[in-house]
Amino acid sequence: MFLTGGSMHYHLAGMPMEPDMVFGMVLIVGGVLVAAWGLLPNNIPAQRAASQDILIAAPEDAQLGAVHWTLMTVLVLALVIDVMKPASLGFVVPELSREYGVPKATGSLLSFFALVGTVCGSVVWGILADIYGRKATILLSAVFFVGTAICGTMPSLAWNVFMCFMMGAAAGGMLPVTYALLAEMMPTRHRGWSLVLVGGLGAAGGYFAASGAAALLQPTYTWRILWLLNLPTGLLLVLLGAFIPESAKFLLARGRPEEAAAVMKRFGAVARKVATPQPAPLRSHGALSGMHLVGKLTALSVAAISWGLINFGLLLWLPGALQDSGYSIAVSSRLLAKSALIALPTVFLCALIYSRWSTKWSLVTMLGVTLAGLLLVLRLEVAGEGSPVIPVALLIVGSNGVIAVLLPYTAESFPLRVRGRATGWVAACTKAGGVVAQALSITALVPPMALVAGFLVGPVVVGTLLISWFGRETKGGDLRRLDAEDAAAVTVPV
Structure with missing residues (x-):
């Protein structure tokens, strides 16, 4: 249907829904359900009970090997594929609105429902990761990506909005699942910088891939090609699954000790019975209770909401604003692609300063870069002249750095009793800012x-000011020591 529309410059709005397309949509939904059922393990309660006292931990002094670098590379590619889906919305909405003859506000329903889908997906995929496993969850999300490619031929705006929600639901949980898999497979002393590096490269690469595809393909094949790319990129993610190991703890929990032993041997991990942990004699983080805990959570929440407003608001509005200012689709897409390319090398710097300099001040620095980008955009808009390359590049650099550091720092800043809730809350705040932006x-x-x-x-x-005041340095600290101090702080003698 898409190819036959070439003579009309791929303008398919208003064409009838053919029976084979409806049948294909039914097959997509049925295929996803069958794949999900096929991945579901058996006897989950018994397996889970049998693994409650098993702890998988990588040696503190393990050396990085080829398997670790391969895993990081594959997960970066997976995040690039994941991030480019919602990032492409900024290039889709202006042209889509023109084809369907609706105002941009109506076309923005795509971005809004995609973001609502990511909120739902963040919750659902987190649950699925504990049931299906890390690898299986990533592969299942890839199946969703492939299914949403049919949006590239949808003649109806309503169906595009629905499939955009499904795309957001598929993308919502990729980053938390990736963090979970890396945290379980990487040596402890390499965990921090690897999380930052993989998350930062995935975010920057995803935006670069979306803007690059828009610059190269959209002028010829219209906005629809950005949806159709879900097919080859989703299949690529399925193929990359051959290089993604399953979590050893999950394999043990599902009664597959031989496979778990093989994975542990490859990655240098060990399995042991859970015993009462003795705090290691390392520098303490300090007990987090009372105003310190509330203040830090408030500081990180404000930063997360700000990032959501910028990433899902300002950066998505920029392509349309540049076109309104006289830039063509190709020029504005090329401009943003160059800005994203400038941002890529800074991800390595971000990982370096996070692991070698300071976890707290690296986050403050990235917020400072974002602030500089906002001020330059403000100056550019007020002056009405000048090149937008540096302002946009600083915004992309800062936003990529913030999201690369924010969640790892949150996970390392709270004691065990509130760590999951705090990290989940901050992650939800990043999307809450986006929901507000898209509602506008x-x-x-x-x-x-x-x-x-x-x-x-x-x-x-x-x-920035709140994190500077309430934030604690986590570099070189032992999370077990943090838990012990927190327990001492909240224990009331009888």
């Missing part, structure tokens, strides 16, 4: 870019 798009209340940039300066400054 739907209601046609998006203010000029100068006003947007000026407004966002406030929460970024507040988040």
Whole structure:
């Protein structure tokens, strides 16, 4: 259907839904359900009970090997494929709105429902990862990606909105699952920088892939090609699954000790019965209770909401704003692609300063870079002239750095009793900012870019100051020591 529309410049709006397309959609839904059922393990309660006292831990002094680097490379590619889906919405909405003859506010329903889908997906995929396993969850999300490629031929806007929600649901849980898999497979002393590096490269690479595809393909094949790319990229993710190991702890929990032993041997991990941990004689983080805990959570939440407003609001609005300013689709896409390319090398710097310099101040630094980008965008809009390359590049550098550092730092900053809830809350705040931004798009209340940039300066400054005050340095600390101090702080003598 897409190929036959070439003579009409792939303008398919208003064409009838053919029976074979409806049948294909039914097959997609049925195929996903069958795949999910086939991956479901048997006898989950008994297997889970049998593994409650098993702990998988990598040796503190394990050396990085080829398997670790291969895993990081594959997960970076997986995140690139994952991130480019929602990142492409900024290039899709303006042209899609013109084809369907609707205002941009209506076209922004795609971005809104995609973001709502990521909120749902973050919860659902986290649960599925504990049932199906890390690897199986990644592969199942790839199947969803392949299914959403049919949006590239949808003649109906309503069906595009629905499939956009499904795409967001598929993408929502990839980053948390990736963090979980890396944390369980990487040597302890390499865990921090590897999480930052993989997350940062995946975010920067995903935006670069989306903007590059828009610059190269969209002028010829219209916005629809960005949806159709879900097919080859989803299949590529399935093929990359051959290089993704399953978590050893999950394999033990599912009664597959031989496979778990093979994985542990490859990655240098060991299995042991859980015993009462003795705090290691390392530098303490300090007990987190009372105002320190509430203040830190508030600081990280403000930073997360600010990031969501920038990433899912300002950066998605920029392509349309540049086109309104006289830039063509090709020029604006090429500009953003170059800006994303500039941002890529800074991910390595971000991982370096996080692991070698300071975890706390690396986050503050990335917020500072984001603030500089906002101020330059504000200056550019007020002056009405100048090149947008540096302002956009700083925004992309800062936002990539913030999201690369924010969740690892959150996980390392809270004691065990609140670590999961705190990390989940901060992750939800990143998407909450995006929901607010897209609600403005739907209601046609998006203010000029100068006003947007000026407004966002406030929460970024507040988040930076709060983290500077309440944040604690986690570099070189032992999380078990943090848990022990927290237990001592909250224990009331009888």
